[in-house]
Amino acid sequence: MKRFSSSDSFAALVSITSSKEEETHKPSQGYAREFQAMLDSLEEEDNTEEATHTLKKRRLTLDQVKALEKNFEVENKLEPERKQKLAEELGLQPRQVAIWFQNRRARWKTKQLEREYVALKANYEALKLNYDSLERQNESLTLQVKELKAKLREENADSSHSVKEEPPVSESENNISVHSQSHEFSDNNNSNPIIKDQSNGLSSHALMNWIQLSESRTILGNGFQVYQPHVKLEEQNVFSTVESCNFFSVDQAPILHWYYPEQ
DNA sequence: TTGTGTTTTATTGCCTCC
DNA sequence: GGAGGCAATAAAACACAA
Numbered sequence: 097m098k099r100f101s102s103s104d105s106f107a108a109l110v111s112i113t114s115s116k117e118e119e120t121h122k123p124s125q126g127y128a129r130e131f132q133a134m135l136d137s138l139e140e141e142d143n144t145e146e147a148t149h150t151l152k153k154r155r156l157t158l159d160q161v162k163a164l165e166k167n168f169e170v171e172n173k174l175e176p177e178r179k180q181k182l183a184e185e186l187g188l189q190p191r192q193v194a195i196w197f198q199n200r201r202a203r204w205k206t207k208q209l210e211r212e213y214v215a216l217k218a219n220y221e222a223l224k225l226n227y228d229s230l231e232r233q234n235e236s237l238t239l240q241v242k243e244l245k246a247k248l249r250e251e252n253a254d255s256s257h258s259v260k261e262e263p264p265v266s267e268s269e270n271n272i273s274v275h276s277q278s279h280e281f282s283d284n285n286n287s288n289p290i291i292k293d294q295s296n297g298l299s300s301h302a303l304m305n306w307i308q309l310s311e312s313r314t315i316l317g318n319g320f321q322v323y324q325p326h327v328k329l330e331e332q333n334v335f336s337t338v339e340s341c342n343f344f345s346v347d348q349a350p351i352l353h354w355y356y357p358e359q
Numbered sequence: 360t361t362g363t364g365t366t367t368t369a370t371t372g373c374c375t376c377c
Numbered sequence: 378g379g380a381g382g383c384a385a386t387a388a389a390a391c392a393c394a395a
Contacts, residue, residue, distance in 0.1 A: 153368055153389045
């Protein structure tokens with residue numbers, strides 16, 4: 097049983113006893129009647145407001161609750177002096193005041209948890225919306241990449257055909273224009289496959305490489321992994337220092353036999 | 360009026376602090 | 378070891394629909 101301080105009144109003790117007895121002996125009607133008679137006599141003997149309030153569970157008055165609420169706003173914990181003072185002011189037992197504060201703290205905690213839950217839920221919804229949007233964007237970009245790749249492969253196939261059909265072109269002619277027409281992606285029979293694309297300044301190989309890298313980057317996967325820097329770094333490391341320096345150089349293109357190993 | 364759900368008041372047992 | 382806090386719970390009081 098809970099221990100009580102000496103400041104707690106006899107009325108509080110009666111309250112505890114009555115509730116305990118009622119709970120314990122409910123099935124026994126005779127005992128209950130006897131006990132009720134005892135309570136009645138007690139009430140008659142000590143017919144103060146205090147006694148009647150504690151014998152039955154009474155709700156606090158609006159004014160009392162208002163005052164308690166006001167005090168709770170100031171400080172939600174109760175020092176003994178403040179408890180005593182409040183109890184005197186409101187005509188309550190110090191224990192009642194303490195219990196009220198305890199229950200009020202519990203209610204506050206519940207509300208606080210609810211508020212936190214609502215905030216977290218809102219946060220989650222916002223994140224989910226953002227994620228969905230990114231996923232849609234990713235799908236669209238992946239589709240674009242696929243289309244571009246297909247287009248490039250078509251071009252590659254066409255240019256391979258034309259290499260066999262066309263007569264050899266002398267080195268004195270414009271290197272760039274010749275290569276751009278006939279030697280794209282022909283790694284197997286050309287030691288210098290990087291051709292500068294006249295339209296955008298990127299070689300077709302470079303463009304293909306970019307597409308592949310982009311693809312590995314833009315595939316989101318099934319989690320929140322938006323970007324895969326390790327993959328990119330590993331791929332970049334395939335270049336030797338010299339090759340990476342000359343990758344976009346027209347004058348000295350790197351040898352990229354690794355690029356299409358299956359060909 | 361009554362059954363039912365919610366709120367408020369109070370108890371109990373355990374824990375921590377001094 | 379006493380005092381007080383907290384979680385869980387009981388039980389009275391209250392609100393409200395059927």
